[in-house]
Amino acid sequence: MIVLEKRPQPSKAWSYATPLVAVVATMVFGGLLFALLGKNPVEAIGTIFWEPLFGEFAFYYRPQLLVKGAPLVLIAIGLSLGFRAGIWNIGAEGQYIMGAIFGAGAGLAFYPLEAFYIFPIMVIAGAFGGWLWAMIPAFLKVRFGTNEILVSLMLVYVAEQMLASVSLGLLKNPEGFGFPGSRNLQSYDSAHNAELIAGSGMHWGVVTALIAVIFAYVLLNRHMLGFHIRLTGEAPRAAKFAGVNPARLILFCLGLSGMLAGLAGMFEVSGPAGQVSIDFNVGYGFTAIIVAFLGRLHPVGILLAGFLMALTYIGGEIAQSQLGLPAAAIQVFQGMLLFFLLAFDLLTNFRIRAARSEVA
Amino acid sequence: MKFTTLLTSAAVALGLATGAMAEDKTKVGFVYVGPVGDGGWTYEHDKGRQAVEKHFGDKVETVFVESVPEGPDAERVMTQMALEGADLIFTTSFGYMDPTINVAKKFPNVKFEHATGYKTAPNVSAYSARFYEGRAVQGHIAGKMTKSNIIGYIGSYPIPEVIRGINSAYIHAKKVNPDVEFKIVWAYTWFDPAKEADAATVLIEQGADVILQHTDSTAPQAAAQEAGNVVTFGQASDMSEYAPFPRVSSIIDNWAPYYIARTQAVMDGSWETVSTWDGIKEGMVEIGEISDAVPADVKEEALALKAAMAAGEYHPFTGPLKKQDGSDWLADGETADDGTLAGMNFYVEGLDGEIPQ
Numbered sequence: 098m099i100v101l102e103k104r105p106q107p108s109k110a111w112s113y114a115t116p117l118v119a120v121v122a123t124m125v126f127g128g129l130l131f132a133l134l135g136k137n138p139v140e141a142i143g144t145i146f147w148e149p150l151f152g153e154f155a156f157y158y159r160p161q162l163l164v165k166g167a168p169l170v171l172i173a174i175g176l177s178l179g180f181r182a183g184i185w186n187i188g189a190e191g192q193y194i195m196g197a198i199f200g201a202g203a204g205l206a207f208y209p210l211e212a213f214y215i216f217p218i219m220v221i222a223g224a225f226g227g228w229l230w231a232m233i234p235a236f237l238k239v240r241f242g243t244n245e246i247l248v249s250l251m252l253v254y255v256a257e258q259m260l261a262s263v264s265l266g267l268l269k270n271p272e273g274f275g276f277p278g279s280r281n282l283q284s285y286d287s288a289h290n291a292e293l294i295a296g297s298g299m300h301w302g303v304v305t306a307l308i309a310v311i312f313a314y315v316l317l318n319r320h321m322l323g324f325h326i327r328l329t330g331e332a333p334r335a336a337k338f339a340g341v342n343p344a345r346l347i348l349f350c351l352g353l354s355g356m357l358a359g360l361a362g363m364f365e366v367s368g369p370a371g372q373v374s375i376d377f378n379v380g381y382g383f384t385a386i387i388v389a390f391l392g393r394l395h396p397v398g399i400l401l402a403g404f405l406m407a408l409t410y411i412g413g414e415i416a417q418s419q420l421g422l423p424a425a426a427i428q429v430f431q432g433m434l435l436f437f438l439l440a441f442d443l444l445t446n447f448r449i450r451a452a453r454s455e456v457a
Numbered sequence: 458m459k460f461t462t463l464l465t466s467a468a469v470a471l472g473l474a475t476g477a478m479a480e481d482k483t484k485v486g487f488v489y490v491g492p493v494g495d496g497g498w499t500y501e502h503d504k505g506r507q508a509v510e511k512h513f514g515d516k517v518e519t520v521f522v523e524s525v526p527e528g529p530d531a532e533r534v535m536t537q538m539a540l541e542g543a544d545l546i547f548t549t550s551f552g553y554m555d556p557t558i559n560v561a562k563k564f565p566n567v568k569f570e571h572a573t574g575y576k577t578a579p580n581v582s583a584y585s586a587r588f589y590e591g592r593a594v595q596g597h598i599a600g601k602m603t604k605s606n607i608i609g610y611i612g613s614y615p616i617p618e619v620i621r622g623i624n625s626a627y628i629h630a631k632k633v634n635p636d637v638e639f640k641i642v643w644a645y646t647w648f649d650p651a652k653e654a655d656a657a658t659v660l661i662e663q664g665a666d667v668i669l670q671h672t673d674s675t676a677p678q679a680a681a682q683e684a685g686n687v688v689t690f691g692q693a694s695d696m697s698e699y700a701p702f703p704r705v706s707s708i709i710d711n712w713a714p715y716y717i718a719r720t721q722a723v724m725d726g727s728w729e730t731v732s733t734w735d736g737i738k739e740g741m742v743e744i745g746e747i748s749d750a751v752p753a754d755v756k757e758e759a760l761a762l763k764a765a766m767a768a769g770e771y772h773p774f775t776g777p778l779k780k781q782d783g784s785d786w787l788a789d790g791e792t793a794d795d796g797t798l799a800g801m802n803f804y805v806e807g808l809d810g811e812i813p814q
Contacts, residue, residue, distance in 0.1 A: 154540045161533055261645045265615060265813055274575055275617050275802040281555055369529035375614060375645065376552055379526040414534055417522045418541070424492060424524040 101447040111445040116391060116398070119437035120405070126437075127430040136420055144419060145412030145430075152415075160298025162407045164369050168193070168361040170403035171306040172385035174313045175354030177394040181317075182329040184350045188234065188249030189358040190382025191256035192227040196359025197366035198263055199226025201279060201373045204288035205268060208280065215287040219363060220301075227359015228352050230256065235351035239344045245351065257378065264375045278374040282367045290368030302364025306403075309357060313396040326350065358382060387435045409434070483545065483724050485509060485716075486538035487521040488531060490550035491648045497673030497693040498647065498710070499523065502549045502572075505712030512717045516724070527552025535560040539567045545723045547716065548572065550647075551616070557581060568728050570719060573618060575799065577730050584715060587736030588618070589625040589798070590766050591708035592669075593773040594744050594759050595690050596629030598706060599667045600637050601755045602688050603630075609660025610641045611653060611670040611677060615813045617801045619671045624805045625773045626669055629762075631807060639808055640665055650676035661687055678704055688750070695745040706759070707745030714740055734795065737767045774798065779806035 128138030149158035172189045179186050186192075200223030207215050234248035261277075263269075268279040282288045293299045317323035329336040329346060336343075361381065366373055388406050392398030413427035487506050491499035506519050520543070522534045531553045538546050539560060545568045548557045554574035561569045561581045569581040577583050599608050608630060612619050623641065630637045640663055642656040653672045657680035660668055667688040670677045675696050681687035681703040689699065691707025715733065722728040735741035744763050747756045765771035776787030781804040787793060804812065 154537070157536060157540060164529065165533075258645075261614075262813075274800040276551070276575075277614060277616055278552075283555075283559075365529075369532075371528075371555060374527065374552060376527050379528065379530060410530075411533070414522055414525075414530075415537060418486070418520040418534070418538060421520075424522070 098451070100450050101443070102450050104446055104448055107445050111441075112393060115441040115445060116393065116402070116438060118441050119391075119434060122437040122441070123430065123433045127433055130426060130429060131422065134422065134426060136422060141416055141420055141422060144416045145409060145427075147412075148415050148419075149408055149411045156296075158411055158415075160292075160296060161411055162404055163298035163303045164300070165410055166403040166407035167300075167303040167306040168365055168381045169385050169388045169406055170400055171302065171309055171361040171364075172354075172358045172382055173388040173392065173399045173403060174306070174309045174396060175357030176385055177389045177392070177396070177399060178313060178316070178326055179350035179354050180330075180389060181394050182326040182346055182350055183333070184347055185246045186231060186234070186249050186351055186354045187246050187386065188231070188251075188253045188256075188382070189354065189385055190378055190380065191249070191253035192230045192355040192358035193362035193365075193382045194253075194256040194260050194378050195230040196223040196227035196362030197370075197373060197377060198260060198268070198362075199223055199229075199359065200363030201282060201288075201366045202263070202268060204282060204285070204367065205280060207287070208285060211287045213287070216290070216367075219288060219367060220360065223359050223363025224356045225359070227362065228356040230359070231351045231355020232348075235348050238351075239347055245347075249351075253382070260373070260377060261375045264373055264377075268373050270372075279372045281371045283371040288367055290364050292368075300364065300368045302361060302368060305360055305364065307400075310396045310400050317396070322349070358385075387431075391434065391438055406431070481516055481724070482518050483513070483516060483720060484518045484520070484541075484543045485720055485723075486535075486543040486546040487519065488525050488534055488538070488546065488548045488550075488553060489521060489523040490525065490527065490552070491673060492523050493521070495648050495673050496675050496696060499549070499673070500694050501710045502547070502712055505716040506547075508713035509716045509720050513720065513724075517720060528556065532556035532560055535569075536563070539564040543567060545570070545720060545728075551618075568719075568723055575732075577732060579730060582719075582729075582731045582733070584731075584733040584735075585618075586710055586741040587734060588708060588710070588742060589621045589773055590736045591742045591744055592622040592625035593629045593766070594763050595669060595706065595708065596626035596631075597633055597762055598747070598751060598755060598759050599626065599669060599688070599690075600630030600632070600634035601758075602705070602751065603634065603637060603667045605664045605666045606634065606636045606638055607664045608637060608639050608667045608669065609657070609663070609665030610639055611656045611660070611668065611672055612641055612643045613647050613671045614645060615643060617799060620804070620812060621798060621801045622671055623808070624801070627808055628773065628778070628805060633758075641808075641810055643813055644672055646672065648673045650674040653677050654680045657681060675699065691745050697745065700746070701748030702750040704748070705750050706747045709743040709745050711741055711743050734799075737763060738769060780804070781806055781808055 124142055128142055131141040132138045176186055200219045203222035204215055204219045234245040237243040237248055238245045264277040270280045290300050325341045329341055388402045392402035409431050416422045489499045493499055493503040510519050525531050525534050547570045549572045551573045554571055554576050557569050557571045558576055558578055561578050565580055571583050573585045574583050610623055627639050640660055644652050644656050646652055653674050654676040657668055657677035661684045668677055668681055670692045673693050678689050678696055678699040681689045687703055688705050689703040691704050693710050695707045695709050696704050772792040774793035776791040777789045778787040780786045
């Protein structure tokens with residue numbers, strides 16, 4: 098008979114070990130899945146994890162890891178602060194969309210003027226758009242006690258409709274022959290979030306993501322507000338006695354995560370994506386939730402998790418075209434990662450014991 | 458700049474390397490927006506890819522990546538294919554247009570073919586099919602088959618291609634049934650079985666007994682089958698698993714001849730930039746078998762209509778036609794020019810509602 102016994106203190110060793118164990122388990126079971134599909138599992142896993150980093154064309158893929166990973170990290174950092182305090186922003190995808198709409202809209206309002214101040218205005222507008230969208234669930238929660246999980250999630254679908262609307266109307270490219278989608282910001286210099294060093298993949302979004310990691314680290318470890326966030330999540334009653342104002346904390350956490358998601362959207366639309374289009378959002382806001390947990394809600398962990406996730410995306414595409422693996426198999430592989438992480442997480446808080454049957 | 462050079466030289470080096478290794482094996486890449494099993498749009502493109510493999514055998518190698526989001530991800534997938542030595546890359550969704558142009562700039566020696574867009578370059582061709590010819594046949598059958606005189610239409614996005622289809626179907630339904638009315642629902646997706654099923658259900662509840670769809674899944678077919686007395690048409694693919702009823706006919710996109718011809722052109726070194734817009738005549742648009750649920754005389758008329766278009770004797774947009782606002786569009790006997798059709802952003806007279814802006 099095997100029983101689970103709650104640990105008096107969460108195990109520190111396991112909390113560091115579970116992400117690694119989860120990655121290993123994903124490789125084993127993912128390999129099994131690929132084998133069942135008739136592919137060589139070692140080759141498939143090798144392609145996914147090795148090829149983008151050290152393969153023949155790594156010079157192209159490595160920068161792409163930054164491009165793909167940066168929005169994930171930026172959004173996940175914001176989410177992790179709220180998650181630590183038990184404030185669940187599930188709607189980062191919507192805030193990401195609104196950031197893109199506001200950012201691109203602000204830039205396109207100046208078209209075709211070329212000026213140095215346009216890009217900074219777009220950055221502010223993007224952050225504002227995301228913040229505004231997150232303030233809706235925040236305000237409703239503070240004022241009426243609504244559930245922020247539901248409200249923020251539902252607002253994703255509203256944001257998607259607004260995205261479709263502006264792609265077809267307000268921001269539609271007047272020279273686009275009636276097709277949906279805005280002007281391409283890549284060909285509008287003042288609004289283009291170009292690579293800072295050509296070929297490096299480094300654009301302002303990557304820089305901002307790295308700054309956000311440092312900022313979150315300092316906030317959580319050196320600042321009173323960070324302490325309040327952790328306290329509220331770990332011991333809500335103690336937080337009350339310590340004088341934490343829950344309403345202020347909710348507004349701060351949701352606002353900040355919305356702002357970062359908005360920034361991610363803005364940097365994406367003005368850089369790699371280039372234009373506002375109906376299918377602009379590809380799920381970064383949802384994937385970032387996985388990244389936040391995979392990174393243990395720790396800023397440095399999130400940084401690593403973001404790039405691991407980016408690696409599976411890029412490696413997955415290579416495996417598709419080189420080995421003919423179906424896209425769905427790659428998605429299952431990514432899903433396994435979160436599943437195993439949550440499953441092994443049990444070991445952080447529980448101990449597995451062999452118990453004698455007479456106890457039961 | 459430097460990076461571009463690096464990429465190009467890598468591509469050139471690789472081109473030389475693969476050229477030396479596999480003398481005359483032409484590598485063809487396909488980028489798909491949906492899963493190959495969608496039963497519609499992507500499924501037909503993948504059939505085209507398989508036809509290329511079958512036709513050329515050992516002389517060709519094809520690769521594909523499915524469910525690629527439009528945007529930076531598409532750009533990366535195309536770059537990856539070009540780096541790995543593809544000679545010809547088909548990008549099969551409208552949203553891949555700018556990414557295709559971007560990547561094509563970096564790989565001047567690789568040929569690109571973009572479906573349903575309007576931008577070309579020295580190494581980028583555009584191709585699309587005149588689906589509206591198929592819509593004319595559908596409209597004719599739909600107008601004859603409806604008893605409630607309400608025809609439901611599931612639109613994907615309000616873009617010229619879809620609006621063209623609605624207009625063409627409406628004109629030909631109205632011609633055989635003056636009382637016919639169109640109800641249009643915009644799904645804002647090309648492929649989302651749940652949304653498409655919802656749209657079909659809403660239309661059926663509003664009294665529609667014929668459903669036309671411009672989305673790619675078979676979900677509307679299933680919804681119609683459940684309702685029992687609703688007629689549907691296969692979209693992009695034959696969807697014959699729902700024949701003979703509710704699916705009474707279909708528009709089939711047949712990309713195989715074009716893909717084979719273009720691959721051949723790359724092999725011969727005769728590839729040139731073109732803007733192809735083929736229809737029933739060239740075989741890019743096919744009408745799936747009209748089932749026995751359609752009365753024999755209607756079937757005969759529909760086939761005659763198809764034959765007239767195949768022979769180039771009839772154009773679906775032939776005047777007199779007015780726009781929705783009542784202004785004149787085409788005079789008696791005049792046919793629409795391709796420019797107007799390509800950017801069509803208005804309904805013809807008689808259609809209700811507004812095109813979402």
